Amino acid sequence: MTAARGRGRPRDPETDAAILRAALELFIERGVEGTSIEQIAKRAGVGKLTVYRRWTTKEDLIAQAVEQLVSADMVPTTGEVRALAPQDIIEAGLKTAAETTASPAFRALVARMMGAAVSHPQLMAVYWRHHVLPRRELATAMLRRAQQDGTVAEDADLDVLIDMMAGAVTWRVLQPDPPDADGMLDYLKSVYRQIGLYPR
Amino acid sequence: MTAARGRGRPRDPETDAAILRAALELFIERGVEGTSIEQIAKRAGVGKLTVYRRWTTKEDLIAQAVEQLVSADMVPTTGEVRALAPQDIIEAGLKTAAETTASPAFRALVARMMGAAVSHPQLMAVYWRHHVLPRRELATAMLRRAQQDGTVAEDADLDVLIDMMAGAVTWRVLQPDPPDADGMLDYLKSVYRQIGLYPR
Numbered sequence: 001m002t003a004a005r006g007r008g009r010p011r012d013p014e015t016d017a018a019i020l021r022a023a024l025e026l027f028i029e030r031g032v033e034g035t036s037i038e039q040i041a042k043r044a045g046v047g048k049l050t051v052y053r054r055w056t057t058k059e060d061l062i063a064q065a066v067e068q069l070v071s072a073d074m075v076p077t078t079g080e081v082r083a084l085a086p087q088d089i090i091e092a093g094l095k096t097a098a099e100t101t102a103s104p105a106f107r108a109l110v111a112r113m114m115g116a117a118v119s120h121p122q123l124m125a126v127y128w129r130h131h132v133l134p135r136r137e138l139a140t141a142m143l144r145r146a147q148q149d150g151t152v153a154e155d156a157d158l159d160v161l162i163d164m165m166a167g168a169v170t171w172r173v174l175q176p177d178p179p180d181a182d183g184m185l186d187y188l189k190s191v192y193r194q195i196g197l198y199p200r
Numbered sequence: 201m202t203a204a205r206g207r208g209r210p211r212d213p214e215t216d217a218a219i220l221r222a223a224l225e226l227f228i229e230r231g232v233e234g235t236s237i238e239q240i241a242k243r244a245g246v247g248k249l250t251v252y253r254r255w256t257t258k259e260d261l262i263a264q265a266v267e268q269l270v271s272a273d274m275v276p277t278t279g280e281v282r283a284l285a286p287q288d289i290i291e292a293g294l295k296t297a298a299e300t301t302a303s304p305a306f307r308a309l310v311a312r313m314m315g316a317a318v319s320h321p322q323l324m325a326v327y328w329r330h331h332v333l334p335r336r337e338l339a340t341a342m343l344r345r346a347q348q349d350g351t352v353a354e355d356a357d358l359d360v361l362i363d364m365m366a367g368a369v370t371w372r373v374l375q376p377d378p379p380d381a382d383g384m385l386d387y388l389k390s391v392y393r394q395i396g397l398y399p400r
Contacts, residue, residue, distance in 0.1 A: 030233070107318050125376050160394065164368040167366075167368040
């Protein structure tokens with residue numbers, strides 16, 4: 001959590017939810033450049049000060065809004081990663097992952113996040129710290145286990161492998177003719193197979 | 201080439217170059233949503249009609265402007281791909297590829313192209329058809345040869361492998377702390393190694 005989020009206690013969870021929803025909608029519709037705190041407050045039906053009381057910058061607010069949406073995806077716990085075989089963890093999450101990544105909302109969000117990465121590095125930095133990094137740590141633990149099992153090469157650069165998995169999916173959904181959920185299921189299996197996390 | 205580009209003959213190559221340069225600058229600075237034909241004409245120091253005489257839409261103009269920048273990268277010919285070992289082709293292009301992908305201009309461009317993919321699919325479609333597809337065909341030929349040589353699995357999905365390579369690089373350069381040219385050289389080697397296009 002950033003310092004900004006610690007400001008006071010939420011007085012009304014519904015107001016917060018409305019603000020986050022408005023921020024997400026506007027970000028997807030107009031991008032970070034086309035979105036302002038004023039517009040978010042207006043769409044949420046609250047005053048500007050109500051927003052500023054909880055979030056210092058629009059980047060921080062948008063990052064939290066995005067996080068709420070994507071954190072609904074299925075993520076194994078640290079305990080599961082330790083206890084289960086990588087292929088079983090992958091198998092258990094495949095269907096949800098395919099449905100999420102094939103959805104228009106995911107595509108639109110990926111495009112906007114990537115699009116803001118250079119012009120608004122603060123947004124990517126917050127998203128990276130709160131959302132991406134914890135997931136990369138779990139993926140690293142899973143890949144280390146796969147290295148012990150011998151399905152991933154011992155000298156492989158795990159950060160690069162993670163980029164290859166995440167990068168393939170994000171690049172694929174931004175290409176013309178993105179796959180539907182069934183197509184995405186095959187696609188994900190193919191990616192995991194190439195990495196050594198899914199049986200051939 | 202699209203129909204729009206076939207309109208008449210360029211009367212003044214310098215004017216065309218100025219228009220393409222202005223389009224690229226504005227696209228990188230403001231994104232496709234923040235750029236208009238009017239602004240491009242103004243920055244290029246020409247009248248709006250001069251631009252409309254050659255390009256029907258801003259998407260078409262921006263796509264050609266982007267293409268001019270990125271087509272400067274080192275691409276093997278079909279003949280070279282047939283004649284040379286994949287690893288030699290990769291090795292010959294590594295340094296240039298590392299320098300290009302580590303440059304701030306490349307990062308900014310990748311962010312803007314990705315960012316426009318969902319809101320302005322026409323831009324990605326033109327870029328895909330003119331720039332990405334021909335390069336994917338060369339990559340496919342290279343990977344087929346690597347399959348014959350036994351360094352890439354026979355049952356690998358080559359489109360997925362290409363996404364993994366391109367996706368890793370584009371995702372890496374949009375992350376916080378992007379690598380410099382030296383770091384990118386190691387990164388690219390690691391990606392190609394994992395695919396089976398570079399020695400372990």
